Amino acid sequence: MTNRAPRSPHRNEGALQRPGTPQGSPSPPRPQGLLSVIQSLQGSPGQELRIVLLGLDNAGKTTLLKRLASEEVTTITPTQGFNIKSVHSHGFKLNVWDIGGQRSVRPYWRKYLGSTDLLVSAGALPQRSPCSRQRQGGAAHCPFCPPRQIYVIDSADQKRFEETGQV
């Protein structure tokens, strides 16, 4: 049994900010959920998409992955490396990579980010992480992993996950 740190405050830290939203200004109404973003992506033949879940430890990535795969979420331990699941949803084959967020794993994040269709950021990413610059303005492109879309999970998403189990 692994001792977990208390829930970290970073779960929702910055999560209300969409990419490029200036700090301090009110968030604009969120026009679409994660499913809508997935549906907006034109996948390869067979509508196969590579989705990477990235975020600090304890942000809820593995929980989200399990919910996507309609699995029980009672036994969740910190992810040491990564988990991958293929989920069929709404005509898409979603290859979802859940990357561990602990500090010891973060140096390896960029190795998982090549050819990514959709990066789902669970809460704020550290300033020096591969994709953090994209979230801060949209102009600077990460040389390692230009995903086609970035979606930042916000508190409304968290609430919806908890209440309905839907993305």
Ligand SMILES: Nc1nc2c(ncn2[C@@H]2O[C@H](COP(=O)(O)OP(=O)(O)OP(=O)(O)O)[C@@H](O)[C@H]2O)c(=O)[nH]1
């Ligand atoms: N209240 C609440 N708790 C959640 C939610 N999602 C996950 N949790 C809990 O938060 C804890 C951490 O969730 P994980 O899914 O393991 O977090 P993670 O981002 O995968 O963490 P690492 O694998 O360490 O990077 C678990 O105890 C979950 O039950 C959520 O939406 N709401």
Ligand SMILES: [Mg+2]
């Ligand atoms: Mg995990």
